[in-house]
Amino acid sequence: MGIKEILGSLGLEASGLDGKKKDSLLDRVRSGVDELLPKIQEPISILGNFLKKTTKTISKSLSTVSDALDLNLYNAVNELRGEPQVESPNYTHEDFQALLEGESCPCAVVDMEAFDHNIEMFLKGMKATGKHLRVGTKSVRVPALIERAMKKFDFDGLFLFHPNEIKYWQETRGIQDFIVAYPIINIEEAETCTRGAARDPNAKITLMIDSTAHLHLLEKSAAKQDVNLHVLVDLDVSIDFFGQFAGVMRSPLNSPDKVVRLARKVNRFPHLSFRGIMGYEAQEAGIGDQSLLYRFMKQQSRGRITRRRAKTVQALEEAGLHCEIVNGGGSGCFQDTARETFVTEVTVGSGLFKSYIFDPIESLREFMPSLFMALRIVRTPRPGVVTAYSGGYVSSAINKQPKIVFPRGCTATSREGFGEVQTPITFNPEKVFLKHGDLVICRLAKAGEPLERFNHVVTVKGNSVLDKRLTYRGEGLWLG
Numbered sequence: 001m002g003i004k005e006i007l008g009s010l011g012l013e014a015s016g017l018d019g020k021k022k023d024s025l026l027d028r029v030r031s032g033v034d035e036l037l038p039k040i041q042e043p044i045s046i047l048g049n050f051l052k053k054t055t056k057t058i059s060k061s062l063s064t065v066s067d068a069l070d071l072n073l074y075n076a077v078n079e080l081r082g083e084p085q086v087e088s089p090n091y092t093h094e095d096f097q098a099l100l101e102g103e104s105c106p107c108a109v110v111d112m113e114a115f116d117h118n119i120e121m122f123l124k125g126m127k128a129t130g131k132h133l134r135v136g137t138k139s140v141r142v143p144a145l146i147e148r149a150m151k152k153f154d155f156d157g158l159f160l161f162h163p164n165e166i167k168y169w170q171e172t173r174g175i176q177d178f179i180v181a182y183p184i185i186n187i188e189e190a191e192t193c194t195r196g197a198a199r200d201p202n203a204k205i206t207l208m209i210d211s212t213a214h215l216h217l218l219e220k221s222a223a224k225q226d227v228n229l230h231v232l233v234d235l236d237v238s239i240d241f242f243g244q245f246a247g248v249m250r251s252p253l254n255s256p257d258k259v260v261r262l263a264r265k266v267n268r269f270p271h272l273s274f275r276g277i278m279g280y281e282a283q284e285a286g287i288g289d290q291s292l293l294y295r296f297m298k299q300q301s302r303g304r305i306t307r308r309r310a311k312t313v314q315a316l317e318e319a320g321l322h323c324e325i326v327n328g329g330g331s332g333c334f335q336d337t338a339r340e341t342f343v344t345e346v347t348v349g350s351g352l353f354k355s356y357i358f359d360p361i362e363s364l365r366e367f368m369p370s371l372f373m374a375l376r377i378v379r380t381p382r383p384g385v386v387t388a389y390s391g392g393y394v395s396s397a398i399n400k401q402p403k404i405v406f407p408r409g410c411t412a413t414s415r416e417g418f419g420e421v422q423t424p425i426t427f428n429p430e431k432v433f434l435k436h437g438d439l440v441i442c443r444l445a446k447a448g449e450p451l452e453r454f455n456h457v458v459t460v461k462g463n464s465v466l467d468k469r470l471t472y473r474g475e476g477l478w479l480g
Contacts, residue, residue, distance in 0.1 A: 087443065089114055089368045091460075093406035096374060096441050099460050105376035105439070106390045108450070108457040110353075112466060114370035115145065118352050119152045121367050122334065129338040132345035134159045134179070136330060139349025139448040142457055144469040147173060149352055159327075159347045162479040163189045165472075166196035166205065176203045179232060179278070179327065181347075183208050190221035197227035206230040206275050206325070209262065210251035215269055222271035230275040231266055232325060233259050235312055237279035237305045241297050246283040256308075256315035263321050276325035276344070277312060281305050284333035286350075288360025302333075306340050313342040332361045350447040356403050357395075357445050371447065371457075373402060375423060375440045384426055385413075386434045391423035391442070393450040400445035407432050410440065452479075 090113055091099075100107065122133055133153040138161035140146045150156060157177035158169060163184065169175040184190050184207060197205050207218060209231045222229045236254035238247025253259050259277060266274040284298045284305075305328075313323050326344045328337040331351030338346050351364055353371035358364050375388035394401050394417075401418045404410050410427045412418055425440060444450045451457070455474035459466040472479060 087369060087405040088372070088441070093408075093439070093441060095463070096372075096406065097439050099463070099465055100374050100439060100458065103374070103458060105374050105388075106393075106454075107374050108454045108471075109372045109374055109441075110142075110145065110457045110459045110469075111368075111370045111372070112459050112461040114354075114368035115148075115352060116152075118354060118367050118370060119149055121364075122348055122351065123152065125335045125363075126338055126346070131338045131343060132157065133334075134327065134345050134347045136181070136347045136349030137161060137165060137448075138181070139330075139446075140352060141448040141451040141472045142469050143168070143172070143472070143475065145352070145457075155345075157345075159349075163192040163196075164477055164479055166193065167199070168475065168477060170196060170200055170203065176200060177206075178204065179206045179208070179325075181208055181278075183210060183214050183234070185213065185217060187217065187221060190217050191224070193218075193229060194221045194225040194227050197222070197229060198225050201227075204230055204275070206232055208232055208234050208278065210234045210253050212262070212265060215265060215272060219269040219271055226271070228271055228273055230273045232276050232278045232327065233263050233274075235259055235277050235279040235309065237281045237308060237328075239283065239301050239304050241283075241300065246297055246301065248280065248282040250280065254308075256312040259312050260315050260319050260321070263316060264319060274321055276323035276327070277309075277316070278325070278327040279305070279309055280330070280347075281328060281333060281337065284336070285330040286332050286357065288357070289362040290360040298333075302336055309340060310342050332358060332364065335363055353447040355445055355447040356443045357398065357400065369443055371444060372405065373442045373444055373450070375442065377425075377434060377436055377438045377440065379422075380434075380436065381424070384429050386425050386427070386438075388423045388425060388440050390421055391418040391440075392420045393444060393453055394418065395445035395449060398445060402442040402444050404440060404442050406439075406441040407434065410434075 090111055100109065126133055132155045134155060134157045135146050135149050135153065136159040137146055140149070146158070150158070156175055157179070158175060160166065160178055160180050161182060163180055166178055169178070180193065184193065193205050193207060197203055207229060209215060210233065218229055218231070233253065234251035236251040238245060238249070253262060263274050266272050281301065283301050287294050287298060289295050309326065309328070313326055316323055326342050327347060328340065328343050329347035331348045334346045334348050334351070337343055350358060351367055354364065354367045354369045355371065356369070373391070373393065375391045377386045378389045379387035381387055391402060401412065404412065404425070407427065409432050410425050413424045413426055416424050427434060451471045452473055454471050456468040456470050458468055
């Protein structure tokens with residue numbers, strides 16, 4: 001819009017003015033605009049940022065709503081098929097109330113019948129593959145339950161998430177085969193590993209690498225103790241899906257050439273030995289099948305990963321580097337990973353508890369939820385609202401809160417959600433009766449992570465409490 005149009009819109013017609021008056025008027029308008037612009041720039045900037053953030057929030061919200069709609073549709077279809085997800089296969093709210101009557105809350109509860117059922121489901125899925133199942137301790141964090149699964153899997157090897165686990169398992173269970181899943185770049189942690197190798201000369205302590213920096217640190221520590229450490233090269237198995245990153249940002253080694261180049265360097269370090277490769281296909285292991293897009297992505301991913309892993313193993317063999325271990329997984333895709341020709345073992349863990357983010361994974365449909373959290377009601381602030389103590393165990397990364405199983409029809413408030421010291425819960429008092437001391441039973445989004453908040457789990461079977469099993473926290477283990 002020009003000056004003439006601006007004047008017209010303001011009702012100031014310049015056409016009837018002589019030259020001097022017109023110039024004077026135009027000068028005053030320009031001067032006014034010059035004074036006004038700096039004053040409105042900041043509000044415009046603030047408005048622009050607000051709109052930008054609002055658009056981003058709406059986009060994220062729509063994505064969340066879309067995921068929720070997909071999941072609800074998926075659940076509805078399964079109900080029509082007569083296959084609804086059973087939140088608690090063996091217990092009612094009344095059963096939990098009776099079993100946990102004297103238990104301090106919040107408490108973690110493991111249904112051992114469901115836990116053992118899930119072990120059998122893993123074994124069934126691996127039947128005829130000839131591959132090993134290695135327990136991922138991160139997703140369980142209860143030594144007695146890890147050992148129970150390990151014995152049933154008939155494989156004495158563990159997939160650790162922290163070096164401090166090594167000594168515990170050596171001294172309490174005599175385990176000798178360890179893979180530490182995440183790279184070490186701290187000398188104290190490296191020396192924890194080398195002390196483990198010195199403690200048991202027959203132990204195979206295997207550490208993850210994706211950089212020469214890892215090799216130099218491990219060699220320095222191993223040389224100091226004059227022990228041998230083993231290494232696995234971490235192969236990146238994330239994918240690009242229509243321009244979007246799918247997977248987790250772990251290793252930079254996304255091709256056979258890069259893996260071979262690093263693996264060859266291992267031989268330069270006299271106290272280190274190459275043992276194989278590992279690749280974690282997170283875009284399949286932890287993503288549900290409730291969306292057509294997700295299913296297509298997982299299908300595309302499986303084909304690409306199988307080829308990438310096979311080419312990597314073949315390239316290593318051609319370079320004279322034999323892979324004793326080719327590890328993949330985890331729970332959400334264990335059958336597909338085990339069917340790969342070159343894979344030797346699959347890491348699983350979360351499927352033993354079947355935390356609720358795994359509900360939409362079709363391959364885990366026959367698995368049962370086995371881990372629950374019980375909260376106790378301590379307040380009744382108003383009709384239709386009760387307040388339980390604690391409960392705010394929100395899962396990292398995915399940012400998902402616990403999910404109420406019993407009593408049915410109860411929901412955490414949107415204002416407070418599951419809180420650090422209290423969780424207000426709404427319900428219809430005409431349909432649900434709740435009082436002080438009653439329990440609220442929840443499922444957790446993730447498996448092992450919430451158990452860092454508990455010293456033990458209460459194990460139950462039938463109508464009995466079996467015992468209390470210490471968690472890593474209860475054992476006094478600090479694991480980062």
